[in-house]
Amino acid sequence: MFEGLRYSIGKAYARYTFRSHSGEQIQFTGALSTARRVLLLLPESVAAATGVEVVLHHIMQRYSPHYVTIVKRHGILESTKPYAKARLITFSAQDLTRWFLPRNELLQTVKKSTFDVAIDLNLDDALPSAFLCRSSGARIRIGFEKEDADTFYNVQVRARRDNPPSAYQHLINVIHML
Secondary structure, three states: OOHHHHHHHHHHHHHHHOOOOOOOOOOOOOOOOOOOOEEEEOOOOOOOOOOOHHHHHHHHHHOOHHHEEEEEEOOOOOOOHHHOOOEEEEEOHHHEOOOOOEOHHHHHHHHOOOOOEEEEOOOOOOHHHHHHHHHOOOOEEEEEOOOOHHHHOOEEEOOOOOOHHHHHHHHHHHHHHO
């Protein structure tokens, strides 16, 4: 009933949490070519997950699968056998607070590793993934352009949300340029 209000409170809390964390100056030329550890946050909706396999395949080809961590919501992209060598973290609604933020246990699970790059594949607002992306400590945080994206990402990709496969292909093209 008050889902929109709770989401707004969670977003305000996230903005407050990261308000004084100004990002360091990053030289993006060759930034991804020197990266080793990647955090990949899969879409939280089934509709947006169509076409995400192309990004997964690209990341697994570009980086060693042993250094890739995939975070996914329970029930999304159930077949992860092709990516079995990557570390997989699955979360559900019980792992989120009433404000749609990750609980401490989920945050600590993600923070067990260090990351050079964090990529959020959610086309629309997904506060849990955006919060995990920012909390990961990755120098380069890539996400799609959306409201309050500056709070969470330092690289934003503009893409059409109505065509997820096209948006993900555009993301791969942007990754190639970095």
